[in-house]
Amino acid sequence: MKPLERLGEAKTPDGTVLQLYRHDGAYLIRADGVELMSTRRHLSEDKLAEVACAPLVTKPKARVLIGGLGLGFTLREALRHLGPDAEVVVAELVAEVIQWNANPEYALSAEAMADPRVRIVHEDVSKVLRNNVGGFHAIMLDTDNGPEGMIMKENSRLYATRGIAATMAALKPEGTIAYWSVGDDPGFVRALENAGLEVKAMKVRAHATSGPFHTLYIAS
Numbered sequence: 001m002k003p004l005e006r007l008g009e010a011k012t013p014d015g016t017v018l019q020l021y022r023h024d025g026a027y028l029i030r031a032d033g034v035e036l037m038s039t040r041r042h043l044s045e046d047k048l049a050e051v052a053c054a055p056l057v058t059k060p061k062a063r064v065l066i067g068g069l070g071l072g073f074t075l076r077e078a079l080r081h082l083g084p085d086a087e088v089v090v091a092e093l094v095a096e097v098i099q100w101n102a103n104p105e106y107a108l109s110a111e112a113m114a115d116p117r118v119r120i121v122h123e124d125v126s127k128v129l130r131n132n133v134g135g136f137h138a139i140m141l142d143t144d145n146g147p148e149g150m151i152m153k154e155n156s157r158l159y160a161t162r163g164i165a166a167t168m169a170a171l172k173p174e175g176t177i178a179y180w181s182v183g184d185d186p187g188f189v190r191a192l193e194n195a196g197l198e199v200k201a202m203k204v205r206a207h208a209t210s211g212p213f214h215t216l217y218i219a220s
Helices: 043-056 073-081 095-102 125-130 153-159 161-169 186-194
Strands: 005-011 017-023 026-031 034-038 063-067 087-092 118-122 136-141 171-181 199-205 213-219
Touching: 005 095, 017 095, 043 063, 043 073, 043 136, 043 171, 043 199, 043 213, 063 073, 063 125, 073 087, 087 095, 087 125, 095 118, 125 153, 125 161, 153 161, 161 171, 161 186, 186 199, 186 213
Parallel strands: 063 087, 063 136, 087 118, 136 171
Antiparallel strands: 005 017, 017 026, 026 034, 171 213, 199 213
16 A cells, blocks of 8 residues: 655645645645645646636637646646737645645646746735726635635635625636635525525536535636
């Protein structure tokens, strides 16, 4: 049996410990010992980018925001659906997560991050939203485990009333917000609808053939 190899450790502003591991060619990040994401299960993260970015494939100078770099799957999928003049802004709160993805020794996101369309911002996505009013054709938010599955408390404000309002304000006309959630959250749907958004829910497996279902909320 191949060992679990710890490659790095970081702390979020609220003290949550993130650890990067490698096991039998796969990578995973744990938050206080709980698996947060893995390269073995990422179909729902791919789908998040597809539903947000596929409609923009012919959009000149499309500009999109990804909240949370993770292991880079949403970024890589977004690039597949956007034109050569697009811009993908990725906001990541934890510097070490950016460093892990950029490390060419790991099979993560070094190539995608070097794409000229990509701009990585070491910043809380909430601040990026506030600083880019009317700035994005699509916004993809995959921070933590979604509105109810919080591991890092600093992410919770993104899903509250003010966070929803700031996200809406950062959209261009006819823009789309795509939220990733570990499961269903009817209360969050009501909050989005109360803000004036039309919401569609989509169930997607973590892996193409097995594993749990995650929920994507597409709001426009």
